[in-house]
Amino acid sequence: MNLKAYIQENPFFLAPMAGVTVKPFRSFMREMGCGVMTSELVSARALKEKNSKTLPLIEFEEHHKPYGIQIFGESADIIAEGAKRAEDFGVDFIDLNLGCPVNKIVKKGAGSALLKDLKVLKKVLSALKSSVNIPVSLKIRTGWDHQTRNSDQVAQIALEEGFEWMSLHGRTRSQAYSGKADWNYIKQINSQTALRIVGNGDLMTGEQACSALKWSSCFAVMIGRACLNDPWIFLSAREHLEKGLKKKSRKSVLSKDYNQAMTCLKKHLENFYEERLFLLHLKKFAVWFSSGFPHSTEFRRKVFRERHKAFVIEIIEDFFNKNQSFKKTLPVYEPFLMQGHG
Numbered sequence: 001m002n003l004k005a006y007i008q009e010n011p012f013f014l015a016p017m018a019g020v021t022v023k024p025f026r027s028f029m030r031e032m033g034c035g036v037m038t039s040e041l042v043s044a045r046a047l048k049e050k051n052s053k054t055l056p057l058i059e060f061e062e063h064h065k066p067y068g069i070q071i072f073g074e075s076a077d078i079i080a081e082g083a084k085r086a087e088d089f090g091v092d093f094i095d096l097n098l099g100c101p102v103n104k105i106v107k108k109g110a111g112s113a114l115l116k117d118l119k120v121l122k123k124v125l126s127a128l129k130s131s132v133n134i135p136v137s138l139k140i141r142t143g144w145d146h147q148t149r150n151s152d153q154v155a156q157i158a159l160e161e162g163f164e165w166m167s168l169h170g171r172t173r174s175q176a177y178s179g180k181a182d183w184n185y186i187k188q189i190n191s192q193t194a195l196r197i198v199g200n201g202d203l204m205t206g207e208q209a210c211s212a213l214k215w216s217s218c219f220a221v222m223i224g225r226a227c228l229n230d231p232w233i234f235l236s237a238r239e240h241l242e243k244g245l246k247k248k249s250r251k252s253v254l255s256k257d258y259n260q261a262m263t264c265l266k267k268h269l270e271n272f273y274e275e276r277l278f279l280l281h282l283k284k285f286a287v288w289f290s291s292g293f294p295h296s297t298e299f300r301r302k303v304f305r306e307r308h309k310a311f312v313i314e315i316i317e318d319f320f321n322k323n324q325s326f327k328k329t330l331p332v333y334e335p336f337l338m339q340g341h342g
C-alpha cells in the first residue's frame with residue numbers, strides 16, 4: 001500500500017483509544033470515512049509472549065487498512081521483539097506509543113517516560129526501526145512538562161532513525177487531559193522539522209479538523225474523542241477539505257440520523273461479540289452518542305438497567321427517534337474520556 005498517497009487523499013487519522021477503538025468500532029469508523037487507524041496500545045512484551053488476551057485487541061479486517069498496531073514497552077529489546085511479532089500479522093505499519101501518561105505504564109519506564117531520556121529514546125527508536133521491514137511511526141505528547149517540552153528533539157531523532165511520521169498530542173504528560181491542546185506548538189514543531197507531523201488534540205468538528213490541518217500545514221491530523229459525540233466528523237472533515245479544493249462534494253454515507261449510525265455499529269458489534277459483550281458495548285456507545293441530547297442522563301440510567309437485548313435496542317431507538325430534529329452542541333467529555341493512554 002502506498003501510505004503517503006492514501007494519506008494525501010484522506011489526512012484524517014482515527015486516534016487510538018483503549019477500550020473505545022475496538023475492532024467493530026474501527027469497522028464502523030471506516031464506514032464513516034476515517035483515514036489511517038491503529039489498534040489501541042498493546043504491550044510489546046505481551047505480543048512477544050503471545051499472550052492470548054492481546055489478540056482480540058489487535059485483530060483487524062482488510063478494510064481497516066491502512067492499519068497499524070500500536071505498541072508500548074519498557075526497553076529497546078522488548079519493543080523490537082514485540083514489533084517483529086506485530087509485523088507478522090500483516091499490518092501496514094507499527095506505531096510506538098510514547099505519549100501514555102498513565103502511572104502504571106510510566107513507572108515501568110514506558111509511554112511518555114521515554115520522553116525524559118533522549119539517549120535511551122534513540123536506542124529504542126533505532127532498535128524498533130531495524131527490527132521490522134514495514135514503516136514505523138511514533139505518537140508522543142509535547143513533553144514531560146511545560147518546562148521540558150522537547151518535541152523538536154524527539155522529531156529530530158525520529159527523522160534520523162527513519163521514522164515515517166510522528167503524531168503529536170498537543171499536551172504535556174503533566175497536563176493529562178487538562179487545559180487545551182497547544183496547536184501553536186504543534187504548528188511550530190511542524191515548521192521546524194522535515195519529519196511528517198500528525199497534529200492531535202481537541203478537534204471537535206469536521207470544520208475544525210480541516211482548518212487545523214490547513215492552518216498548521218501538518219501532514220495529517222488525528223481525531224479521537226469527538227467521534228463519540230459526532231460519528232460523522234470524518235465525513236464532514238473530508239467534505240470541508242474537498243469543498244476547499246473545489247472538488248465535487250462527497251455524499252455522506254449516512255445522514256445525521258443516530259439510529260442509522262447505531263444500526264451500522266450494531267451490525268459490526270454483533271459480528272464480533274457474544275451477547276453479553278455485545279450489549280455492554282452497544283449500551284456504552286449509545287450512551288456516548290446520547291451526550292448533548294435532552295434527557296441523556298435519564299436515558300443512560302434506563303439503558304444500563306435493562307438486560308434484555310430486544311428492550312435495550314428498543315430504548316435506544318426510541319431515544320434517538322425522539323431527538324431526531326434536535327441539533328446537538330459541542331461535547332463536554334465524560335470523566336472517563338479525560339484519562340486516556342496518550
Ligand SMILES: Cc1cc2nc3c(=O)[nH]c(=O)nc-3n(C[C@H](O)[C@H](O)[C@H](O)COP(=O)(O)O)c2cc1C
Binds near residue numbers: 018225
Ligand atoms: C479513553 C481513551 C483511551 C486512549 N487510549 C490511547 C491509546 O491506547 N494509545 C494512544 O496513543 N493514545 C490513547 N489515547 C489518546 C488519544 O489517542 C488522543 O491522543 C487524545 O484523546 C487527544 O485527542 P482528542 O482530543 O481528539 O481526543 C486515549 C484517549 C482516550 C480518551
